[in-house]
Amino acid sequence: DASAWYEPVYNDLGHLHQSLGQNYLDRVIKPAIRSAARSVVGRYTPEQLYSSKRDIIQDEIFIETKKILEKQYVQLNEILVRDVTLPATIKTAIERKLKQEQESLEYEFRLVTAQKEAEKVIIEAKGKAESNRILSASLTDKILQDKGIDATIKLADSPNSKIIVIGSGDSGLPLILGNQ
Known part of the structure; x- marks a missing residue:
């Protein structure tokens, strides 16, 4: 379904x-548009007609129709494709x-997000391990x-x-027992 803007020369x-x-209109313009539309539509897959290439298809139909009408004393100004109707089975497919495709893209996005989260956790764990290593290396019995x-x-x-028992334990530190 298309609209055509035209005027006589x-x-x-x-x-x-x-x-x-x-x-x-019926003798020249409509047949020219139909002919151009059939020619252009034949170059594309149903999926392209239905979604991704609609503007390009519209422009190509305009260009081909304009060429046909140049010798017919009619000036074509614009063709607007309003609707592309495909058989129900093709449309459903x-x-x-x-x-x-959208579900696949969503799944890929979730995988990338999970991978980045895993990398973040690994980086944090490495940071904590390095911190503990440095801290452990610097701790001595005297500091403790x-x-x-x-x-x-x-x-x-x-x-x-509380109850404090002095001199108990291997470290020589007081042993503290709490009463509540």
Whole structure:
């Protein structure tokens, strides 16, 4: 289904009516559009007609129709393809294929997203492992003992009731037992 914008070539209006008559729309314009449309449509697959190449097809129909009408005293200004009607089975098959392509693209997107998330987790884990390695290398028994003493002092200052046993344990640090 298409619309055509056309007008007679005004300098040749007499020739138009003399050779084609007043019914030049049905005698020349419609057959020219049909002929050009058949020629152009035959070059494309049903899927291209239905979706991806519609503007290109419209332009090609315009160009071919314009060539046909040049010698017919008619100036073609525009052709607009309003609708492409395909048999129901072909239309359904095309729609199913397009849906499957979209689902495939969505799946690929999810895979890429999952891969990037996995890479992020690996990078974070490597960072934590490196941090732990550095921390472990710098910790000595003396530092741990000092940290233990600081923790014992903070715990002793807290209002919670507790029992502190001094001198227990292999490290020589106080053993703290809490009562609540």
